Amino acid sequence: MEPLLLLAVLVLGFVVAFAIGGNDEAMSPAVGARIFSLNTAVILGGILSVIGALTLGGGVSEKVGSDLVSQQTMTPTMVFAVLVSMAIWLLIASITKGLPISTTQCIVGSVIGVAIVAPFLGEPGWGIEVVSWSVVLEIFVGWIISPVIGFFIAAGVFWLVRKFQSRVTGLSALERQEKIASYGLAFFLIITSLSRGGNDVANAVAPLVTLPDFAPPISVGPFLLPGLVVPLFVGGLGMAVGLIVVGRKVIKVLATEVVSLTPTSALSASISVALVMFVGTYLGFPLSGTHVLVAALIAVGWVAQTQVQTNQVKDILISWVITVPISAIFGVILFAVITPFF
Numbered sequence: 001m002e003p004l005l006l007l008a009v010l011v012l013g014f015v016v017a018f019a020i021g022g023n024d025e026a027m028s029p030a031v032g033a034r035i036f037s038l039n040t041a042v043i044l045g046g047i048l049s050v051i052g053a054l055t056l057g058g059g060v061s062e063k064v065g066s067d068l069v070s071q072q073t074m075t076p077t078m079v080f081a082v083l084v085s086m087a088i089w090l091l092i093a094s095i096t097k098g099l100p101i102s103t104t105q106c107i108v109g110s111v112i113g114v115a116i117v118a119p120f121l122g123e124p125g126w127g128i129e130v131v132s133w134s135v136v137l138e139i140f141v142g143w144i145i146s147p148v149i150g151f152f153i154a155a156g157v158f159w160l161v162r163k164f165q166s167r168v169t170g171l172s173a174l175e176r177q178e179k180i181a182s183y184g185l186a187f188f189l190i191i192t193s194l195s196r197g198g199n200d201v202a203n204a205v206a207p208l209v210t211l212p213d214f215a216p217p218i219s220v221g222p223f224l225l226p227g228l229v230v231p232l233f234v235g236g237l238g239m240a241v242g243l244i245v246v247g248r249k250v251i252k253v254l255a256t257e258v259v260s261l262t263p264t265s266a267l268s269a270s271i272s273v274a275l276v277m278f279v280g281t282y283l284g285f286p287l288s289g290t291h292v293l294v295a296a297l298i299a300v301g302w303v304a305q306t307q308v309q310t311n312q313v314k315d316i317l318i319s320w321v322i323t324v325p326i327s328a329i330f331g332v333i334l335f336a337v338i339t340p341f342f
Contacts (some may be wrong), residue, residue: 160322
């Protein structure tokens with residue numbers, strides 16, 4: 001690929017990562033439990049996103065990139081269409097209502113839509129038969145199972161915490177428990193943010209990973225690094241900037257508008273998300289951290305018999321259902337619009 005075109009693709013990957021970072025709600029339990037201020041949460045989350053992208057992002061990027069389309073190499077036009085369609089839907093959801101939509105669903109929908117319509121726009125060798133439906137099924141099952149597992153882990157952990165708290169007498173003892181829980185919450189949110197950085201960076205740079213330009217290793221001083229480091233770093237940096245600049249609204253929605261949180265309930269939800277996302281990212285599964293976190297928050301509200309804001313949850317669930325088809329439609333429209341210019 002021409003250097004200027006490759007640079008343009010990387011810039012576009014950064015923009016998509018910016019949109020993803022703006023929709024990152026991983027730090028919302030700490031804000032809801034008043035452990036971190038909003039500014040501290042977005043800055044710390046941004047730093048951890050970059051680290052997670054570089055250390056854990058490779059395997060997931062391949063799963064939603066080349067594996068999803070049977071190892072086919074996407075053309076620059078297809079990559080542009082996928083990335084732009086993702087950025088549009090993510091920014092619409094983040095800026096308008098602050099809805100925490102699944103970026104994994106965005107990338108899967110966009111890639112499938114573009115791959116299916118490609119033969120009709122002059123790209124031979126593509127079509128519905130290229131889509132690896134076994135990989136799609138694997139990803140879809142992950143979307144369904146991961147929040148269910150997250151719900152039961154969070155409910156189980158918080159039930160045990162409440163059981164232990166019922167045996168404690170005195171306000172000072174309960175306050176001490178909540179303080180200890182706040183330290184534990186900070187620890188697990190670090191793990192969660194690292195995992196989310198590795199998992200979500202795939203949604204920004206997966207199409208770039210399929211490009212042969214990033215296959216050869218690169219030299220950085222005396223070190224020889226995989227070429228994959230370049231798009232992963234660009235994606236991680238973009239997520240960090242997006243979280244710091246526009247991510248506050250989404251964090252506020254889950255921190256205050258789903259269920260009331262205490263340090264112990266927030267910790268229980270975060271333990272669940274950390275375990276599910278870390279294992280999923282390590283195994284290379286493109287899970288939705290948004291799905292897991294919302295399920296975990298509902299679980300702790302259910303155990304605590306605290307009112308869950310059903311209207312807000314309903315809006316979130318609707319956004320999840322429509323994200324894949326909307327991303328596919330945006331991908332098809334953008335692919336048709338930009339093809340004549342390449």
